[in-house]
Amino acid sequence: MKTTPSPRVLLAGIVLVTVAWACLLLIAPLRGRDVLAFSVWYNLPITLVFGALALDLAVRVIGVGLRHALGVFGPVVAVWLIGAGLLFLRLIAKSIDVSGHMTWAILMGVQCLAHGAPRWFTVLAWCVVLQVLLLKLCVLGGHSGAWGLLAGGTLGVTLLALERGTPQGHRA
Numbered sequence: 001m002k003t004t005p006s007p008r009v010l011l012a013g014i015v016l017v018t019v020a021w022a023c024l025l026l027i028a029p030l031r032g033r034d035v036l037a038f039s040v041w042y043n044l045p046i047t048l049v050f051g052a053l054a055l056d057l058a059v060r061v062i063g064v065g066l067r068h069a070l071g072v073f074g075p076v077v078a079v080w081l082i083g084a085g086l087l088f089l090r091l092i093a094k095s096i097d098v099s100g101h102m103t104w105a106i107l108m109g110v111q112c113l114a115h116g117a118p119r120w121f122t123v124l125a126w127c128v129v130l131q132v133l134l135l136k137l138c139v140l141g142g143h144s145g146a147w148g149l150l151a152g153g154t155l156g157v158t159l160l161a162l163e164r165g166t167p168q169g170h171r172a
Helices: 007-030 037-064 066-092 100-115 119-140 144-163
Strands: none
Touching: 007 037, 007 119, 037 066, 037 100, 037 119, 066 100, 066 144, 100 119, 100 144, 119 144
């Protein structure tokens, strides 16, 4: 079982997310909703990386079978669940001031380095980190970016630490 992300699956994920965005942008005016260019600029890059990594993880989980998936992919699933919990607290419960963009951008950048993602994709992920960092510092402001930087760094380090103990040195 290949333990590094597949360039073809990552590219397919980018294509699927791009098609989804195109559909959303085409449907929005039909529903009477304006789509702000800033919203696309802020959300499209991070969803491209997230969607590609999620598709790659799903394909690899299916490849090893659900019975063995937790042993092989447990660390990344655990950290992603914590990240999802933070997003829930930020977006739904509105109880924490932590940037979900910053948290996930850093986590995904570290994950690309840790898992040996193709260089082109790793560069894309770290360009998203830079984009989010610049937007948080120069445009949006507030404290959520700093807390997101801390949360993303913590999740990235946690992922690295958890994966040191995975069976046979597998990287998810």
